[in-house]
Amino acid sequence: MTQDLADPAAASGPDAPRHPDWWRDAVIYQVYPRSFADGDGDGMGDLQGIRRRLPHLRDLGVDAVWLSPFYASPQADGGYDVADYRTIDPMFGDLLDADALLRDAHALGLRVIVDLVPNHSSDRHEWFRRAVAEGPGSPLRERYHFRPGKGADGQLPPNDWESIFGGPAWTRLPDGEWYLHLFAPEQPDFNWDHPAVHDEFRSILRFWLDMGVDGFRVDVAHGLVKEAGLPDIGGGDQLKLLGNDRMPFFDQDGVHAIYRRWRQVLAEYAGDRILVAEAWTPTVERTAHYVRPDEMHQAFNFQYLGTSWDAAELRAVIDSSLAAMRPVGAPTTWVLSNHDVTRHATRLANPPGAGTQLRTPGDRALGLRRARAATLLMLALPGSAYLYQGEELGLPDVTDLPDELRQDPSFHRADGQDGFRDGCRVPIPWTVEGSSYGFGPGGSWLPQPDGWGELSVEAQTGDPGSTLELYRAALAARRARQGLGAGESVEWLDAPEGVLAFRRPGFVCTVNTTRNAVRLPAPGSVLLASGEVTAADGEVLLPADTTVWWAV
Template identity: 85%
Template structure:
């Protein structure tokens, strides 16, 4: 098999292989991370300039949300050209420089890949529209004739995740499928040209030197034969809770087995990460069998409330599901699609993962800090979303007229408040965009955002930023932390989680009151002040403590 001489991959932490099994991966949402040219939009030069910050934070890898050429109908998840950088973010030369700088700093780089759908401005789709019914290009998407006497009704009853029918009619009378926005037509993965194209795209970026791919809508590529009706009008409630004819079909796994073979042609332990919304963690585990992907996002954990019993159940289920396939569990609390956990935990449970209420800010931050220490203590790999290390809340008071989330515009689909977690992050205490760039910012930042900035928090031992820095440093050095597939639960009062990993113990009090327990060992780190006396420790409300034993 040919070995590609690509740009060198970043060194793993220490000398161990399988770096991804215990990696902490930092998600960069490029348009909101750092603006290098002062136009109000984050870009690759901005990311590149801030790479030393990420190295010093202590993460192992950076995951970049889409930066490809795109009309930006869905913040870059509508790709017009998979081998080009959108001018708003820079150029291929900028991407190359970013990769080289990251690798020089010891950071790996994972990029988003969007294989379920393209932009409606993609050359294939535009040619398919021009050439009309019967065009071979239409076979690479899902074009169908409609139902009804004159084909005036959609081909089936599928609904878009963003609301409304999952079909749009073209002027020539045919309909095309789009599980998301109309500007995002779904590829037909029954067509061999689609397979060939994406294997080529993989090689293009692997040759550039990327260390892996986060695969968007990994569960959505294959549709059930015949595109059958669902027969229900509340389909959005079923998403993630049931196998749908357009999600989590078994045929997707053959695609990822072929992709895994492509990655094995390259040195440096390149990886595939699945964004796979599945009804159970057992279904998610199917994506990370030995010959498929390396990791799958743990959305069950992300949606878990700050409750000891509920957390323990999801932790046990996650570890048990991944163990038979030999894959690491992953843990995540926030990303670019859900309310930041500092706000989610500030509100009563049961409100979902997209909110438009600030809640109790102090309570949310305290719980978020405790939840972070719990997450980073669990066996496997963890994901950190940009700005959570600053304790950023969601911006819940954005005026409707500045919102850009397409699901907000369509209203009847997702809640549409994802803009709140995408507001550009603050770097300095002052300035027109708090150090984000020389100008303004594409979404307005709140007054007082500078108080949460990197500059304001650096050097303050009580800050959330310094808590993250300390936690990642301890995780890197403490035996028992990071990679692994098991833990030993210890006896603990109701509402408290306690577990051991080798010479390490984690205790997390999820209740709203202090709880006394026996001192497990020497305190390594805590998100709040704790006091020990006579072999006992009083864990404050919403507090996680790390111990060396």
């Protein structure tokens, strides 16, 4: 049930007001290009397909689109192994397609943020290929981390670092030297102590800013600088991206000088261009270092993403997130799903502590109910929110993909990440019927489940109880009530155990995270609810796993 909702199309059209610092309360939608829409019928999503579906994002009510990598790449890790940062991979199109996409998005009032991958390149990158071909002593090897091995014949890796994808973080070449790769062997790490690396990436920034992009999401922003001497760790769990231990290859203080220089580059351009950090840090306080006034604009809040569906835990992480960002004057960001973790409709369907990469579907109805409630909670908080493609359809992870069809490199390496990221990357459904439910005429690169069409955009459009219409209504209400995403704090209200209640200007949000209905005083009139609620005589029966927005 809704009231006072603006037309999202009108609010986000080309004539919509463009206020400065738009990113402080923006809702940004992540597109994983190979799985969004296929424009040429080869079974792989591409830039043409994205262009055709941009009106969906306009109508959804988001402010910006973040595109995962579309650069020239051998695709050893879904495009995060870049061979040429200034070229579009032919599977996605070409630079003319990129230019057309930017123009179309801007005409619809949508900003465009692109992924930048500065921690590592592909092993097919010209620098790396020449470094390998020229052999030990080549000056080009100084742009990566080449080292002799340990042991009498150099047969042991230079140190004990492990790859995030499992196995050693070093690979030995036939000439005897080893090179560092914190991820797949096809992804050698740049050496950011070398000035040529700095010069190259400032040039890459300018190339895409000249093309018209509105900002960059910086992949592995915490990983560029390594501790001097590349010391051994000597035990511990190196494979966790998010943990309490400082690692000599992550979150080194030297990364901040890089981003201060990048911020200066962006300042050369009009239009409030932004930098967004994918920075896995031990604490939200460390994350705040990336968004000081002269560095990046936003940083992903992974602590929030990993929080259980528990009122006390959620309140604690909301408070700590807001408190950490307040001293540096940066907005807090909120995110529930992305291309690297199990979709929250499945994650919340499983018991707490099951992790962010799962191979079990859990209780589908429970997961969807909680996902809808979690989304309304997230969108009611001050700051910027990130949505991942398909979550507006309530899509679950596809947990039963055959092993032989999986393409996640961490799945194929022992002892690494769980490797089940393919489940959140299955192409999304647009229509009720068709060989790939409207994804494209040539099938899909990962198999879609039977019945996927029942969750499609076509099936849910116009259905007032659908998850898609809930998202559209929530984003319209958030936009109409300007200031819902603004500010830097919430006013907590008294509530029973397991229930969250907080006030924003002219607005109250109540969230029941328990398995039982709870009776509460009604703080106002119902604006929007994630499930059916009954309000009468000044009281409301708040169902289990339900969020309600109130106009007060």
